[in-house]
Amino acid sequence: MSEEFDVVPPEAIREGRATDAYFDRTMEALDHAGKNPDVVAEVTANQFATGTWKLLAGLKDAAGLLAGRAIDVDALPEGQLFDGGPVMRIEGPYQEFCRLETALLGFLSHPTGVATRALETRHAAPDSTVLSFGSRHVHPSLGAMIERSALLGGLDGFSNVAAGDVLGREAGGTMPHALVICFGRGHQEAAWRAFDEAVPEETPRIALTDTYSDEVDEALRAAAAVEDLDGVRLDTTGSRRGDFRYIAREVRWTLDAHGHEDVDVFLSGGLGPEQLRNLRDVADGFGVGSYVSNADPLDFSLDIVEVDDEPAAKRGKLTGKKSVYRTADGGHHVGLAGREGPADAESLMEPLLRDGELVREFDLDAAIERAAADAEAVGFASENREAE
Numbered sequence: 001m002s003e004e005f006d007v008v009p010p011e012a013i014r015e016g017r018a019t020d021a022y023f024d025r026t027m028e029a030l031d032h033a034g035k036n037p038d039v040v041a042e043v044t045a046n047q048f049a050t051g052t053w054k055l056l057a058g059l060k061d062a063a064g065l066l067a068g069r070a071i072d073v074d075a076l077p078e079g080q081l082f083d084g085g086p087v088m089r090i091e092g093p094y095q096e097f098c099r100l101e102t103a104l105l106g107f108l109s110h111p112t113g114v115a116t117r118a119l120e121t122r123h124a125a126p127d128s129t130v131l132s133f134g135s136r137h138v139h140p141s142l143g144a145m146i147e148r149s150a151l152l153g154g155l156d157g158f159s160n161v162a163a164g165d166v167l168g169r170e171a172g173g174t175m176p177h178a179l180v181i182c183f184g185r186g187h188q189e190a191a192w193r194a195f196d197e198a199v200p201e202e203t204p205r206i207a208l209t210d211t212y213s214d215e216v217d218e219a220l221r222a223a224a225a226v227e228d229l230d231g232v233r234l235d236t237t238g239s240r241r242g243d244f245r246y247i248a249r250e251v252r253w254t255l256d257a258h259g260h261e262d263v264d265v266f267l268s269g270g271l272g273p274e275q276l277r278n279l280r281d282v283a284d285g286f287g288v289g290s291y292v293s294n295a296d297p298l299d300f301s302l303d304i305v306e307v308d309d310e311p312a313a314k315r316g317k318l319t320g321k322k323s324v325y326r327t328a329d330g331g332h333h334v335g336l337a338g339r340e341g342p343a344d345a346e347s348l349m350e351p352l353l354r355d356g357e358l359v360r361e362f363d364l365d366a367a368i369e370r371a372a373a374d375a376e377a378v379g380f381a382s383e384n385r386e387a388e
């Protein structure tokens, strides 16, 4: 048995080996015919606006893949919302990037799906702490992508430790049921105290209080057992849940009644935007997993739209190099490049590579800020509420 995991290595991705085989055949056929036309190709999910905003993510890795090839690339900035039209444009000899299409689309499609779900989640509870707990649901090689996309969408933190190493940020979390169970039924205090004594001072003391018995009872016991307890987490199993909002309210009420107003209440387990809107006034924070991590990838495709300066495309696709604009009223407009755009509109495509050289810096914090500001500009939150 091989000791290697079944993971395509980064070098294979960079070399263009992580490709659909038909691109290898295409290269052979083009070489055989002595053809390598200058093309313009665009990455697009929907050609026309659909009324559904998406949040562009994955651009840093996409740029890293395309760097070093004799091509010019323009793209929307990472953290930009878009609704129809291209997010990236590649110009150059087709053979320079033919075999990279598969990995390029993957680098953009999956993070964009995850980041968009994170943004929806963020807007469902704008004033709460929301952490990404979902890396357990996906292949471990995707951990950093999941957590980076979750941050881009506005979540406050994440749980995957190795992703933290990749992103240069520290993972966070509370405690699992396994810790409490290791100390045995009836000995929850021992688990909470061991945690308090063992973890670094800066780690928030948040006790999991749903393992063996009633949440209200365990929350009070945790508050009594751990001096300066920061919070309790309820992850009540679905079959025992009844009304999670009532359970959270009762826990909050009882903690307050016993003088523990400063102990926060965190909730987790199967939560998404709908649940967060229902729970945000009775809890201080949430752990959200599958709703974000299990997002469907957005269906991006790469299409040639010009060959040797002439409009071209397969039928059903719009020919010609395009420009993308944010209009003054927060709308998204797509038009042919070189034509006049709407009055007072901001053109969104920016240079990414020039002759293979990276000409843009990637700053995750700046992208997070852009996503938040653009969501505001396009009315993402109110649109989301209308969709309820």
Ligand SMILES: O=P(O)(O)OC[C@H]1O[C@H](OP(=O)(O)OP(=O)(O)O)[C@H](O)[C@@H]1O
Pocket: 133, 134, 137, 175, 176, 177, 178, 235, 268, 269, 270, 271, 287, 288, 289, 290, 291
């Ligand atoms: O339901 P999701 O939104 O995907 O949330 C991710 C996980 O976080 C919670 O687990 P917890 O940390 O309590 O794990 P444990 O039961 O293994 O201790 C929850 O029960 C989920 O398993």
